[in-house]
Amino acid sequence: MDLDTTPALLVDRDILDRNIARMAQSAASRGLSLRPHAKTHKCSEIGRRQLGAGARGLTVATVSEAEVFADEGFDDLFVAYPLWVDAARGARLRALADRVRLTVGIDSATGARQFVEHAGTAIGVLVEIDSGHHRTGVLPEQAGTVASAAREAGLDVRGVFTFPGHSYAPDAPDSAAREEADALAAAAASLRAAGIEPTVISGGSSPTAHLDVPTVATELRPGVYVFGDAQQLELGAVSESDIALTALATVVSARDEVIVLDAGSKVLGADRAAWATGYGRILGEPDARITALSEHHATVQWPEASTRPQLGDRVRVIPNHVCNAVNLADELITVSGDAVVERWKVAARGCNT
Amino acid sequence: MDLDTTPALLVDRDILDRNIARMAQSAASRGLSLRPHAKTHKCSEIGRRQLGAGARGLTVATVSEAEVFADEGFDDLFVAYPLWVDAARGARLRALADRVRLTVGIDSATGARQFVEHAGTAIGVLVEIDSGHHRTGVLPEQAGTVASAAREAGLDVRGVFTFPGHSYAPDAPDSAAREEADALAAAAASLRAAGIEPTVISGGSSPTAHLDVPTVATELRPGVYVFGDAQQLELGAVSESDIALTALATVVSARDEVIVLDAGSKVLGADRAAWATGYGRILGEPDARITALSEHHATVQWPEASTRPQLGDRVRVIPNHVCNAVNLADELITVSGDAVVERWKVAARGCNT
Numbered sequence: 001m002d003l004d005t006t007p008a009l010l011v012d013r014d015i016l017d018r019n020i021a022r023m024a025q026s027a028a029s030r031g032l033s034l035r036p037h038a039k040t041h042k043c044s045e046i047g048r049r050q051l052g053a054g055a056r057g058l059t060v061a062t063v064s065e066a067e068v069f070a071d072e073g074f075d076d077l078f079v080a081y082p083l084w085v086d087a088a089r090g091a092r093l094r095a096l097a098d099r100v101r102l103t104v105g106i107d108s109a110t111g112a113r114q115f116v117e118h119a120g121t122a123i124g125v126l127v128e129i130d131s132g133h134h135r136t137g138v139l140p141e142q143a144g145t146v147a148s149a150a151r152e153a154g155l156d157v158r159g160v161f162t163f164p165g166h167s168y169a170p171d172a173p174d175s176a177a178r179e180e181a182d183a184l185a186a187a188a189a190s191l192r193a194a195g196i197e198p199t200v201i202s203g204g205s206s207p208t209a210h211l212d213v214p215t216v217a218t219e220l221r222p223g224v225y226v227f228g229d230a231q232q233l234e235l236g237a238v239s240e241s242d243i244a245l246t247a248l249a250t251v252v253s254a255r256d257e258v259i260v261l262d263a264g265s266k267v268l269g270a271d272r273a274a275w276a277t278g279y280g281r282i283l284g285e286p287d288a289r290i291t292a293l294s295e296h297h298a299t300v301q302w303p304e305a306s307t308r309p310q311l312g313d314r315v316r317v318i319p320n321h322v323c324n325a326v327n328l329a330d331e332l333i334t335v336s337g338d339a340v341v342e343r344w345k346v347a348a349r350g351c352n353t
Numbered sequence: 354m355d356l357d358t359t360p361a362l363l364v365d366r367d368i369l370d371r372n373i374a375r376m377a378q379s380a381a382s383r384g385l386s387l388r389p390h391a392k393t394h395k396c397s398e399i400g401r402r403q404l405g406a407g408a409r410g411l412t413v414a415t416v417s418e419a420e421v422f423a424d425e426g427f428d429d430l431f432v433a434y435p436l437w438v439d440a441a442r443g444a445r446l447r448a449l450a451d452r453v454r455l456t457v458g459i460d461s462a463t464g465a466r467q468f469v470e471h472a473g474t475a476i477g478v479l480v481e482i483d484s485g486h487h488r489t490g491v492l493p494e495q496a497g498t499v500a501s502a503a504r505e506a507g508l509d510v511r512g513v514f515t516f517p518g519h520s521y522a523p524d525a526p527d528s529a530a531r532e533e534a535d536a537l538a539a540a541a542a543s544l545r546a547a548g549i550e551p552t553v554i555s556g557g558s559s560p561t562a563h564l565d566v567p568t569v570a571t572e573l574r575p576g577v578y579v580f581g582d583a584q585q586l587e588l589g590a591v592s593e594s595d596i597a598l599t600a601l602a603t604v605v606s607a608r609d610e611v612i613v614l615d616a617g618s619k620v621l622g623a624d625r626a627a628w629a630t631g632y633g634r635i636l637g638e639p640d641a642r643i644t645a646l647s648e649h650h651a652t653v654q655w656p657e658a659s660t661r662p663q664l665g666d667r668v669r670v671i672p673n674h675v676c677n678a679v680n681l682a683d684e685l686i687t688v689s690g691d692a693v694v695e696r697w698k699v700a701a702r703g704c705n706t
Contacts, residue, residue, distance in 0.1 A: 324618055
């Protein structure tokens, strides 16, 4: 590959486009809108490809991500986060709402009143519910109470959303998808009981998005599916041929069955779920494992000393959690086969506020 | 605190300066040179404070970090990494060596010959040895063989270095420091047996740097000590009053004894050693634990519901591994007490090549 240095993040454009098309078709075939989570790629070129394949808009996690995508011309954004809106954030939200169709998450009556005080009432909100991940969000049957308080404060309550993050465990995706469907149904009923008709019922995660579980959802928000990663691989949600993003790394040290690569936690991210088999995987060598990770070293146990790469050889590493890997890079190098095609800026890198 | 948004990385300047002075005095009292690892802070203002307190030069992990610090006027840099030097990296190293006193690591005869082919012979090298961390580096008794090969290839072999990374475990610092001292002594003897007198014998890590273990080392390279972090706290290497860097975060969701903060793995890093008690600690609340971490959420279990912070309150989070947290930020906000003093650029953020 014609790249003069490592480490670098490579995106296989052909696989990327296939992943985007497949998810778009899957959602369309079930009559669901698609609003992909852009925190995974943070990249306008990829967001445009998702809209081109039929996505309704983008999901983001922070106001600063929304600002970057608005600057890049995206006009329909959902901040899937229960923002605490103080004066400064309120001013930024009002400025955003002047130029894009903006929706924001809430998960408390207190948060809704705070929202109105600083951001006004021109922005739509979705009530976040907890479908089993136990992070943010209220219980489904409390959705109507929060929605009523938000409406009383003057907000346009458009519906409910959830993230079934408990799908990220072995054998969990199917049950998590069913719990999510039940929770969304209960939350929608709770809104209706409060006299509010939800027009958006939003859910989805990459491990569950391909499962055809009956649901009242109107919208899916998967993120990781564009690239895939070692977590999705180990959860069985994708196969290696679906992996669009890898870190190109060089062997800098070697002994017996062990090689050390120049891509560490400052390239791959330090993510390692309790059920993960290592700190990432090696493309084309399913039996190799990254057994230790420092900031600039990945220690890889190869199946056999006789077949391991040599000093100076390059290998492609599949990060465990691609969202955190992308957020460490300034650019993505797109390739087609072994040819470099172009470089895409990670425009929203580091946008945490 | 007069800051209009969270999350943000705060550096308490008074604690920072105390940490820098204390390590400088500790090294000086033992007759050791100090060459702090700048991968922790990536910030020229902090590097200058370290030199001002007596450090001999800086350590970096990558050529691009060296380029940034050279641009900022630092003139004595050691790349503590067994670089694989191809044509592109060789050209960059030669350009660097024209303007700074540069030393680079090697850990194989093959790597040394490759180095000379592309970077020439004007750059000094140290042979990396494995003192028990089992990452890169040769066994101490092999140091002379690698050093001889490097000298035969034309390189100026200045000595040996090691990183006792196996000090990062409970009750490990003392034994790791002793193994490091033994390994450095054996490596120095191996060089002398090959007819090479080592002028630099370099070691050290933040968990071991304060231990007064007899050693032949001439130089220490701790990094994390400037800030401290939750790992150092849990290893007993620092106390909470030594923690100079925290992430300021806002409570965005709350229930019972649980709060959710807006600083997740894209701010704190996803590091969690097997022995860590959580994904970071809360300043001033030693019994709170971060039990789950997503990209933009830290889920904190508070000791009691009655004392937990409320929606919109701000807390300060101590990251597990401060090097990875700093590398996610564009700037560090320095404070003195509760007053914001100035903003320092993380100049070498993302410099992985």
